[in-house]
Amino acid sequence: MEQVVDFSLIDWSRLQFALTAMYHWIFVPLTLGITFIIAIMETKYVSTGREEWKQMTKFWMTLFGINFAVGVATGLILEFQFGTNWSNYSWFVGDIFGAPLAVEGIMAFFMEATFVAVMFFGWNRVSKRFHLISTWLVALAVNLSALWILVANAWMQNPVGMRFNPETARNEMVDFWAILLSPTAINKFIHTVTSGFMTAGIFVVGISCWFLLKKRHQDMARKSIIIGAAFGLAGSLVLFVTGDSSARQVAKEQPMKLAVIEGLYNGQEGAPFSIIAWGTPAGNPDRLYEKEVFALKVPKMLSLMAFHDFNAFVPGITDLIEGNNTQGIMSAYEKAERGKEAQNVLRRMKDAKNVDTQTYLETKALFENEEWIDSYFRYFGYGYYYDSDIDVFKQNIARLVPNVPLNFWAFRVMIGLGCICFIVLAMALWWACKNSLYEKKWFYRLAVICIPLVYIATQCGWIVAEVGRQPWVIQDLMPTVSAVSQIGVGSVKTTFILFAITFTVLLIAEIKIMISQIKKGPREG
Numbered sequence: 001m002e003q004v005v006d007f008s009l010i011d012w013s014r015l016q017f018a019l020t021a022m023y024h025w026i027f028v029p030l031t032l033g034i035t036f037i038i039a040i041m042e043t044k045y046v047s048t049g050r051e052e053w054k055q056m057t058k059f060w061m062t063l064f065g066i067n068f069a070v071g072v073a074t075g076l077i078l079e080f081q082f083g084t085n086w087s088n089y090s091w092f093v094g095d096i097f098g099a100p101l102a103v104e105g106i107m108a109f110f111m112e113a114t115f116v117a118v119m120f121f122g123w124n125r126v127s128k129r130f131h132l133i134s135t136w137l138v139a140l141a142v143n144l145s146a147l148w149i150l151v152a153n154a155w156m157q158n159p160v161g162m163r164f165n166p167e168t169a170r171n172e173m174v175d176f177w178a179i180l181l182s183p184t185a186i187n188k189f190i191h192t193v194t195s196g197f198m199t200a201g202i203f204v205v206g207i208s209c210w211f212l213l214k215k216r217h218q219d220m221a222r223k224s225i226i227i228g229a230a231f232g233l234a235g236s237l238v239l240f241v242t243g244d245s246s247a248r249q250v251a252k253e254q255p256m257k258l259a260v261i262e263g264l265y266n267g268q269e270g271a272p273f274s275i276i277a278w279g280t281p282a283g284n285p286d287r288l289y290e291k292e293v294f295a296l297k298v299p300k301m302l303s304l305m306a307f308h309d310f311n312a313f314v315p316g317i318t319d320l321i322e323g324n325n326t327q328g329i330m331s332a333y334e335k336a337e338r339g340k341e342a343q344n345v346l347r348r349m350k351d352a353k354n355v356d357t358q359t360y361l362e363t364k365a366l367f368e369n370e371e372w373i374d375s376y377f378r379y380f381g382y383g384y385y386y387d388s389d390i391d392v393f394k395q396n397i398a399r400l401v402p403n404v405p406l407n408f409w410a411f412r413v414m415i416g417l418g419c420i421c422f423i424v425l426a427m428a429l430w431w432a433c434k435n436s437l438y439e440k441k442w443f444y445r446l447a448v449i450c451i452p453l454v455y456i457a458t459q460c461g462w463i464v465a466e467v468g469r470q471p472w473v474i475q476d477l478m479p480t481v482s483a484v485s486q487i488g489v490g491s492v493k494t495t496f497i498l499f500a501i502t503f504t505v506l507l508i509a510e511i512k513i514m515i516s517q518i519k520k521g522p523r524e525g
Helices: 007-048 051-084 087-121 128-157 176-180 183-213 218-253 255-262 301-307 317-322 332-352 357-366 370-375 377-385 390-398 404-433 441-467 489-520
Strands: 162-165 170-173 273-280 291-298 472-474
Touching: 007 051, 007 128, 007 183, 007 218, 007 441, 007 489, 051 087, 051 218, 051 489, 087 128, 087 170, 087 176, 087 472, 128 176, 128 183, 128 472, 183 218, 183 404, 183 441, 218 255, 218 301, 218 404, 255 301, 255 317, 255 404, 273 301, 273 404, 317 332, 332 357, 332 377, 332 390, 370 377, 377 390, 404 441
Parallel strands: none
Antiparallel strands: 162 170, 273 291
16 A cells, blocks of 8 residues: 555454443444333223223333434444544545434434424323323334435445445535435345344243243333233344345345355355354454354355355355356456555546646546546455565455354354243243243243344344455455554544443443343332
8 A cells, every 4th residue: 555554543443342232232223122112001091991001001111212322322422433433434424424313313314303292291191092192102213213324324234225425535426315225224224123123022922931030020120021022023134034135135235244254265065054053263363263163054055145046156255356267257356456546546636627628627537537437436445455576465355354253153143042042932922821930940040041143133134234344445446454543543543442431330320220120020009
């Protein structure tokens, strides 16, 4: 590369953003699902007029309120970081990325703020039906808020509906609906939201089983289990379907992510999927194993997941870096050369403006040439890894491979824990409906244990989604090396420590308040 890159700044900026995002995501999944569960319970109260349903609604609403308040605090800090730590990114794509976030703020957040107030404080101030409508609108608003944020994130994974303006060196939106309705955005939204539904289902079932274990509020607990398990189970089924669709989207748009998820270095037809594997430690920290000693694999499963074809070729890490002429895969080196050429064309255009009209017009015209855009500009981000020194060039290209062990195991932990939670929800619903949950203390304890497990599963899902696409902030167009703000590493370290302390205190406080409210249980009257 032509300029010295401070990778410590990049690493600390990434770490700070990861810290904020992961803490924020502790609070979001429950919020997405439990609002609908609360709305269902209140609907039962309004339709039956029975006070027990009102007590149940208020109890779960209290837990939602505690979670919601802390989630808002962490979410605001997360958005500020786009301006403080990632200002180059905000400049490069602010016209596109900012639009969904603006809609989220104007539409969803204000809708949440308005009707949350009615939901919590309007019990004796508005009619039952208006209060019920407010509760349903809160559930809708919370999930609408997630929609716009996930649309923005999906665009980063698969940038569509835009054009590059060489005059401003910025990307501009040309098709809002292409961004909103891209397959990546649809899959990401449904998959993420339904993971929240599963989380809420496990949360409600787990706490209800704690009441059964303590022989308290048993009637409320059984009814909550039926609603929570049914809702969580329905969400889980959709979650698995969208997981399958997401795998195909990843195979199409982010083949490197798919390769590192499996730890697949050499592509093959009929590629298997490893359920578990271990081997001798690798000398390279980004490599899974130096030598694989044992692996339990499902034959041809990765090909089926990626392409719905048992014999399809799945490219490996080596294919994507070195290229594979047989499969028509361009090497990362050639992409870097083409990306550098696109950057040079932009530089020549800027230099020629007001100096050499002919060169200026010729170079500018290339950014309107679809064939040139597809052959060169689409690899614009790879150009940051080009270097005339071949040894440095190779070192730079190696950074295009995400952390293999982390992605490999995060993906399997996500799937494994997700399956366990699905089974627990199914068992809870079956036994609750059959009225045979009595004295199953082992199951009560298992359901309680699943509460932290489902949170671990959702965190692992985001690790795969975000770490798996590194080093790209915007896939193929902008790497982290060019997106980060040029600020002092010391400032980032200091704020990282402050955020870590603050978020940890907030988390501990939230858990203590939650536990206190759960121990109190639903209040009479």
